[in-house]
Amino acid sequence: MIRPRSDAHCSTFAPQCFSSLSAPALRHFHSVAVCHYRDSHETLIREGSPASQVLILCSGRVKLVAASAEGRIFLLRVAGPGDFLGLAALLQSAVYRVTAETLDPCVIKSIPRADFIRFMTLYPDVGHSIAQTLAHEYNGAVLTARRLALHTSAAGKLASTLLDLARVDEPDNGPAPTNLPISFVMQLTHEDLGSMAGLSRETVSRLLTRFRRDGQLNQTLDRMTLNHPIQMEARYV
Amino acid sequence: MIRPRSDAHCSTFAPQCFSSLSAPALRHFHSVAVCHYRDSHETLIREGSPASQVLILCSGRVKLVAASAEGRIFLLRVAGPGDFLGLAALLQSAVYRVTAETLDPCVIKSIPRADFIRFMTLYPDVGHSIAQTLAHEYNGAVLTARRLALHTSAAGKLASTLLDLARVDEPDNGPAPTNLPISFVMQLTHEDLGSMAGLSRETVSRLLTRFRRDGQLNQTLDRMTLNHPIQMEARYV
DNA sequence: CGGCAACTTGATTTCTTTCAAGAGAAGTGG
DNA sequence: CCACTTCTCTTGAAAGAAATCAAGTTGCCG
Numbered sequence: 001m002i003r004p005r006s007d008a009h010c011s012t013f014a015p016q017c018f019s020s021l022s023a024p025a026l027r028h029f030h031s032v033a034v035c036h037y038r039d040s041h042e043t044l045i046r047e048g049s050p051a052s053q054v055l056i057l058c059s060g061r062v063k064l065v066a067a068s069a070e071g072r073i074f075l076l077r078v079a080g081p082g083d084f085l086g087l088a089a090l091l092q093s094a095v096y097r098v099t100a101e102t103l104d105p106c107v108i109k110s111i112p113r114a115d116f117i118r119f120m121t122l123y124p125d126v127g128h129s130i131a132q133t134l135a136h137e138y139n140g141a142v143l144t145a146r147r148l149a150l151h152t153s154a155a156g157k158l159a160s161t162l163l164d165l166a167r168v169d170e171p172d173n174g175p176a177p178t179n180l181p182i183s184f185v186m187q188l189t190h191e192d193l194g195s196m197a198g199l200s201r202e203t204v205s206r207l208l209t210r211f212r213r214d215g216q217l218n219q220t221l222d223r224m225t226l227n228h229p230i231q232m233e234a235r236y237v
Numbered sequence: 238m239i240r241p242r243s244d245a246h247c248s249t250f251a252p253q254c255f256s257s258l259s260a261p262a263l264r265h266f267h268s269v270a271v272c273h274y275r276d277s278h279e280t281l282i283r284e285g286s287p288a289s290q291v292l293i294l295c296s297g298r299v300k301l302v303a304a305s306a307e308g309r310i311f312l313l314r315v316a317g318p319g320d321f322l323g324l325a326a327l328l329q330s331a332v333y334r335v336t337a338e339t340l341d342p343c344v345i346k347s348i349p350r351a352d353f354i355r356f357m358t359l360y361p362d363v364g365h366s367i368a369q370t371l372a373h374e375y376n377g378a379v380l381t382a383r384r385l386a387l388h389t390s391a392a393g394k395l396a397s398t399l400l401d402l403a404r405v406d407e408p409d410n411g412p413a414p415t416n417l418p419i420s421f422v423m424q425l426t427h428e429d430l431g432s433m434a435g436l437s438r439e440t441v442s443r444l445l446t447r448f449r450r451d452g453q454l455n456q457t458l459d460r461m462t463l464n465h466p467i468q469m470e471a472r473y474v
Numbered sequence: 475c476g477g478c479a480a481c482t483t484g485a486t487t488t489c490t491t492t493c494a495a496g497a498g499a500a501g502t503g504g
Numbered sequence: 505c506c507a508c509t510t511c512t513c514t515t516g517a518a519a520g521a522a523a524t525c526a527a528g529t530t531g532c533c534g
Contacts, residue, residue, distance in 0.1 A: 092369055127367070143334070
């Protein structure tokens with residue numbers, strides 16, 4: 001297991017949405033947040049268990065998944081540095097709604113429920129930042145639902161899933177969706193992609209070869225390039 | 238168009254999540270919120286347009302839908318009294334992500350973006366309430382995505398959609414999901430149900446008759462009764 | 475009564491899943 | 505360094521399910 005040499009990194013890390021907080025608020029944050037190190041393939045949060053704390057991911061990637069009784073798996077998204085885990089559950093439902101599993105060795109901070117609530121009600125700006133974070137996550141979830149419901153064909157589901165993945169990496173929020181190739185790091189297996197798009201592993205495999213043949217897609221070792229994003233939106237209903 | 242006799246109702250209405258606010262905060266709320274009356278089948282919010290205000294539904298029901306370029310429609314949910322419309326868009330993306338259409342004559346309050354942000358940052362409790370509301374909406378959206386992704390069969394998608402609809406009506410948050418019949422008002426057409434569950438209108442029709450034959454479902458004029466909720470979860474993958 | 479919207483039901487077609495088998499790459503341990 | 509296991513990916517064939525196309529019914533409202 002790889003650990004940072006010291007806590008220097010961890011003690012200063014705060015999520016992006018807290019960048020505009022006052023100094024006292026930030027000090028409060030660092031006083032209640034406890035740092036932890038986790039290996040790959042560890043479970044940080046378990047679906048259905050009581051939401052006793054909120055986690056903040058400092059480094060590494062974390063899969064958020066939901067499982068059905070029959071063993072089927074839905075991959076909601078892959079969280080990265082700066083993301084909150086279990087925030088909505090802590091604020092609302094008292095029970096985590098997804099399972100969080102590390103993909104890499106991770107550094108995380110945890111804040112117990114009571115401490116977090118106190119921190120939030122003490123500083124108005126914190127409430128505001130948290131609300132914005134939640135709004136962002138909400139929009140992501142709505143887009144996911146939309147994707148799953150609106151695309152009838154498997155090709156459409158997979159294409160829009162890939163486009164979403166590509167665009168999350170691009171911090172580019174410009175109003176002009178370009179038709180220039182988008183390239184991004186693909187760390188998901190076909191099985192993962194299938195459980196994001198609601199498709200079987202084999203179908204994903206078949207479709208990717210089809211996209212490649214159609215000239216829409218290029219793949220190197222761990223990168224994926226979408227050659228004509230706009231056409232891709234349109235071509236695969 | 239049916240309008241209340243006076244503004245008495247409207248001037249005192251505040252969403253449930255504001256019930257614990259201080260008197261000054263509530264007064265502030267009522268001073269910035271403007272009341273409107275809308276007929277059935279009016280569009281309150283349009284997908285893609287800039288999020289200039291947040292709406293609060295006082296009475297009536299509102300459909301939240303997203304449309305694809307091909308004319309396909311996804312019905313995210315039906316909002317009721319006390320619900321916010323456009324909250325996440327206003328806080329995060331600056332663009333509404335869904336279209337809101339009235340189903341009944343509605344009374345709504347609107348608050349311009351700037352006023353709302355000021356209101357929120359002024360009172361810590363407001364930030365907290367808003368965060369909780371967003372957490373609730375987020376969980377709903379995740380459950381919707383989950384439903385669409387995890388159920389392979391059309392029967393499973395429709396059954397879980399109906400169960401969700403039934404349970405939203407029940408304010409019963411008890412940890413014991415009973416197997417007693419659940420009855421609820423069904424104001425959605427087969428087409429609506431189809432666009433919630435990601436199915437065609439005909440498939441919904443066929444499945445409802447099948448559920449009826451299976452003894453899982455009873456329907457009167459505008460009510461629907463799910464006879465064995467737990468079996469229903471299990472039976473239709 | 476006419477007209478429209480919602481619903482029902484049947485037949486056909488299309489697509490995805492499932493089952494099956496094998497190839498390639500990566501990691502493990504002797 | 506090599507044999508072995510495991511995981512991922514690929515591809516084929518068959519079965520099954522939902523969408524689509526089509527036609528007809530019901531019920532409500534003007």
